[in-house]
Amino acid sequence: MDAPLASVLIGCGVSPKAEELFPYGADKVYVIDDPSLDNFLCDSQVNILEDLINRFSPSILIASATTQGRTVMPMLSARIGCGLTADCTELSIDPGSGKLIQTRPAIGGNVMADIKTRGRDPQMCTVRPKSKRPLCPDMSRKGELIKVCPSSNLMVSALEYLGFSPETSVGLPIQEAEIIISGGKGMKNSKNFAKLEELARLLGGTVGASRMAVDLGWAPYSAQVGLSGKSVTPRLYLAFGISGAVQHIAGMSGAETIIAVNHDPEAPIFRVADLSIQGDALEILDGLIESLKKRQS
Incomplete structure (x- = not known):
């Protein structure tokens, strides 16, 4: 133009x-x-x-x-x-x-x-x-x-500024993060989902979530990735238990490297992943956390 x-x-x-x-x-x-x-x-x-x-x-x-x-x-x-x-x-x-x-x-x-x-x-x-x-x-x-x-x-404003209370979360705001650890319905419950925060701390990343995980109350809306949440372009996007709905993929497909873990070999997220790991997301997450702790100790 x-x-x-x-x-x-x-x-x-x-x-x-x-x-x-x-x-x-x-x-x-x-x-x-x-x-x-x-x-x-x-x-x-x-x-x-x-x-x-x-x-x-x-x-x-x-x-x-x-x-x-x-x-x-x-x-x-x-x-x-x-x-x-x-x-x-x-x-x-x-x-x-x-x-x-x-x-x-x-x-x-x-x-x-x-x-x-x-x-x-x-x-x-x-x-x-x-x-x-x-x-x-x-x-x-x-x-x-x-x-x-x-x-x-x-x-001149008709409004009065009262204050600001930032939301507490692990790592940077999701759209500023270079590493995002995301979880979906495959995490099965909120206790398992909370393990993503431990991995995020170990990797210096931020926790993201699918819409289903947010709807289930496992994560705040500010962590939601996808068309109805945030679009992100991190260096590394790690997805645990996320099948990969069109709306979610549209929000994270700009990541430099995508690693997806899912038990379903036909999971749509595997089509955009640079590394696809078929297996139990919880077992792989626990193993990764344990390995990182040993390496950092």
């Missing part, structure tokens, strides 16, 4: 981050840096973005489908009267019309739908984090840093 790419940074103390965006393709970076934006308050961010849209008239507006992006973008689309395609996994440009083609799962994740936004610009969408690996940075690229000072009334 023959158009400049601009990024927007909103927050407190975000200015130093602006220069990091140019090597990844940004031509311009609009920075709104103010102490009043230290904590996330969605209405003030919507006010600021609406003002930027009115001033600079972008043709496309993309945000990450994080908790914040999923909060701000629907409010913004309603405010300016534009359509919004949520949770996309692929973006492309129609060579004929020049319109943005937004691809996202539909009908319970069983099909992938291509969507074009009708009506006025900007064409708006959110993109699932980690659905693609980042571009290799070009450290020679430079761009234009534009500091924006919105009027004070735009940053």
Whole structure:
């Protein structure tokens, strides 16, 4: 697409981050840096973005489908009267019309739908984090840093920030982890599933889960991998007792190396695995934990 790419940074103390965006393709970076934006308050961010849209008239507006992006973008689309395609996994440009083609799962994740936004610009969408690996940075690229000072009334919020309590888990957040140890229904119960945390500690990884494991209450939703959870691209993805539904595979197939353990020789996950191990997931997990403990002692 023959158009400049601009990024927007909103927050407190975000200015130093602006220069990091140019090597990844940004031509311009609009920075709104103010102490009043230290904590996330969605209405003030919507006010600021609406003002930027009115001033600079972008043709496309993309945000990450994080908790914040999923909060701000629907409010913004309603405010300016534009359509919004949520949770996309692929973006492309129609060579004929020049319109943005937004691809996202539909009908319970069983099909992938291509969507074009009708009506006025900007064409708006959110993109699932980690659905693609980042571009290799070009450290020679430079761009234009534009500091924006919105009027004070735009940053006034009707909300009050009370505090933040992070969820406790083993390792990094799942989308930042280089090693993910995931379990599914084949772990049989919550006690067995908890053994994955021990393996994650030994390997310096993070625990993930299939949707079935989350639905059974063995793991929190924040650990769910798949179209209805998180898309991940770790260096190593270890799957114990996961058969490999289409929705789960779509969320982890971008891993560099996939090792799958399942008793079923026809398990769909074996089709995408780099190493397939047919056997009892619990026995293999126990053996692996014991071997690692001996090696580290």
